[in-house]
Amino acid sequence: MSRFSGFFSSSIGKKMTVALTGLFLCIFLVVHLWGNLQLFYADEGFALNKYTVFMTTNPLIKFISYVLYFSILWHAFKGLHLAWQNRRARPVRYAVTNGKANSIWASRNMGLLGTVILVFLAVHLTNFWAEYHWGELPYTKYVVDLGTGEILGTEDVTGQGYSEKGFVLTDIENEQEIHVYKDMYKVVEAGFQQPLIVLLYLVSMIALGFHLRHGFQSSFQSMGLNHPKYNGAIRWVGTVIFGILIPIGFATMPIYFYFFHTT
Amino acid sequence: MKLTLKVWRQKNREAKGAFETHQIDGISPDMSFLEMFDVLNEKLINEGKEPIAFDHDCREGICGTCSMFINGRPHGPKRGITTCQLHMRSFQDGDTIVVEPWRAGPFPVIKDLVVDRSAFDRIIASGGFVSVNTGNAQDANSIPVAKEDADDAFDAAACIGCGACVAACKNASAMLFVSAKMSQLAHLPQGQPERRRRALAMVAQMDKEGFGNCTNTYACEAECPKLISVSNIALMNREYLGATVKSDE
Ligand code: HEM
Numbered sequence: 001m002s003r004f005s006g007f008f009s010s011s012i013g014k015k016m017t018v019a020l021t022g023l024f025l026c027i028f029l030v031v032h033l034w035g036n037l038q039l040f041y042a043d044e045g046f047a048l049n050k051y052t053v054f055m056t057t058n059p060l061i062k063f064i065s066y067v068l069y070f071s072i073l074w075h076a077f078k079g080l081h082l083a084w085q086n087r088r089a090r091p092v093r094y095a096v097t098n099g100k101a102n103s104i105w106a107s108r109n110m111g112l113l114g115t116v117i118l119v120f121l122a123v124h125l126t127n128f129w130a131e132y133h134w135g136e137l138p139y140t141k142y143v144v145d146l147g148t149g150e151i152l153g154t155e156d157v158t159g160q161g162y163s164e165k166g167f168v169l170t171d172i173e174n175e176q177e178i179h180v181y182k183d184m185y186k187v188v189e190a191g192f193q194q195p196l197i198v199l200l201y202l203v204s205m206i207a208l209g210f211h212l213r214h215g216f217q218s219s220f221q222s223m224g225l226n227h228p229k230y231n232g233a234i235r236w237v238g239t240v241i242f243g244i245l246i247p248i249g250f251a252t253m254p255i256y257f258y259f260f261h262t263t
Numbered sequence: 264m265k266l267t268l269k270v271w272r273q274k275n276r277e278a279k280g281a282f283e284t285h286q287i288d289g290i291s292p293d294m295s296f297l298e299m300f301d302v303l304n305e306k307l308i309n310e311g312k313e314p315i316a317f318d319h320d321c322r323e324g325i326c327g328t329c330s331m332f333i334n335g336r337p338h339g340p341k342r343g344i345t346t347c348q349l350h351m352r353s354f355q356d357g358d359t360i361v362v363e364p365w366r367a368g369p370f371p372v373i374k375d376l377v378v379d380r381s382a383f384d385r386i387i388a389s390g391g392f393v394s395v396n397t398g399n400a401q402d403a404n405s406i407p408v409a410k411e412d413a414d415d416a417f418d419a420a421a422c423i424g425c426g427a428c429v430a431a432c433k434n435a436s437a438m439l440f441v442s443a444k445m446s447q448l449a450h451l452p453q454g455q456p457e458r459r460r461r462a463l464a465m466v467a468q469m470d471k472e473g474f475g476n477c478t479n480t481y482a483c484e485a486e487c488p489k490l491i492s493v494s495n496i497a498l499m500n501r502e503y504l505g506a507t508v509k510s511d512e
Pocket residue numbers: 015016018019020021022023025026029075076077079080082083110111113114115116117118121211212214215216218219220222223476477478479
């Protein structure tokens with residue numbers, strides 16, 4: 001083990017762990033966006049609430065979520081540790097610098113952009129994740145046709161003594177399924193009525209876009225992957241998919257609920 | 264040309280330095296930046312003042328000593344050249360030019376614009392030797408080297424150790440320099456026997472000197488007078504990972 005401790009305390013080793021956790025977070029973002037798009041079904045939150053139960057109970061997903069928590073913490077603290085060391089490597093600063101002439105803005109401000117994302121994550125997890133796990137949530141009952149899967153009716157069943165995340169009963173006689181869920185959809189709906197929260201989300205998604213516009217391709221370089229055959233494709237994915245499309249995808253949710261959604 | 268120069272003056276390592284402003288006149292646009300400093304220094308000497316100390320040797324872009332941070336960029340505004348190759352025609356008549364020494368913890372200022380770059384020497388030394396058999400020289404064709412490898416090794420070997428990469432980098436990282444030195448040997452058969460221990464030792468020395476960590480801003484590549492590519496840094500990252508996994512150390 002002592003042979004590897006040198007690696008993890010070296011400049012290159014630390015960078016590689018930031019790069020690996022960063023890339024893992026990128027993959028997570030794709031899955032997270034895909035899942036959250038279920039907010040847009042016009043089904044009073046049925047799909048989203050069902051999905052939320054799956055994501056918080058499936059053992060494999062649970063395991064991955066622990067890897068995710070660890071990755072966020074490691075990435076943020078190692079990233080900021082590196083940024084702090086880098087500042088100290090130049091104790092006397094220049095009077096005049098012209099960074100624009102030789103590098104892109106995002107690449108010079110990863111620590112700042114990351115800090116914005118960190119603040120966002122703290123608010124985001126408090127509002128949604130902690131709320132789902134420990135908050136007093138509304139409950140909704142959905143009656144679904146067994147044959148067609150069509151939602152026949154919904155009913156607010158808050159305060160009727162439910163404490164589980166959700167359950168399904170099958171009513172064979174009437175060919176119906178009764179679903180009762182903790183209503184995460186209503187939490188999201190209410191959260192995105194607050195202008196300050198919406199503003200924070202939008203600013204953070206811009207920060208995320210810049211963070212990844214540089215970060216995605218940077219993580220390949222950090223891991224030693226730099227080849228003219230692939231660089232163009234990596235840069236394109238980093239700029240178009242992670243720098244633009246994914247942040248826009250996430251931003252559509254607060255925008256939709258604040259400006260266009262009527263309850 | 265008439266110019267205003269704001270130059271960093273610092274008596275010695277310990278002294279607190281400050282900018283000094285000089286007006287100079289009669290500068291030819293065909294002079295090099297260093298020749299402009301010669302004119303200024305002659306004037307200072309004639310006035311009985313201390314001339315401005317700056318490093319220089321070859322004045323043809325190959326020794327790498329002429330370190331000056333000019334208007335916020337190492338070696339001034341032009342791409343792919345050193346300060347000694349920078350001509351005054353790159354500036355406008357009446358310009359104000361700010362000249363600072365390289366700034367990095369491991370490059371302490373010795374005097375005015377002169378910094379101590381022996382950290383680079385210690386990194387090179389840490390890389391150690393390459394095994395070469397003594398006795399008669401081998402037949403050149405007995406060690407085949409692919410043209411691409413020879414080219415890559417040669418491109419990396421063009422590094423003149425000037426330190427502009429450190430000076431330009433917002434993190435004062437020396438990765439472009441160290442990777443160029445590692446790369447020139449890693450591409451050639453002669454560099455193979457000590458390849459792993461060299462990678463481990465040079466990175467350890469680089470970290471020990473207190474250079475910052477690379478964050479891939481690529482400012483180094485943009486400012487390097489020899490246009491050394493950041494693909495060398497990726498190679499060094501691979502070398503270091505490979506050496507960590509495979510070496511006996
Ligand atoms: C969803 C969230 C995030 C994703 C997907 C992400 C992704 C990435 C990626 C791919 C990199 C490039 C790694 C490299 O250059 O090798 C990176 C770098 C960085 N990240 Fe993040 N990041 C996220 C959140 C954060 C947070 C919360 C912080 C800290 C407060 C942070 C701070 C940094 C810093 C400082 C760097 C630069 C490190 C370096 O280049 O040495 N990031 N990020």
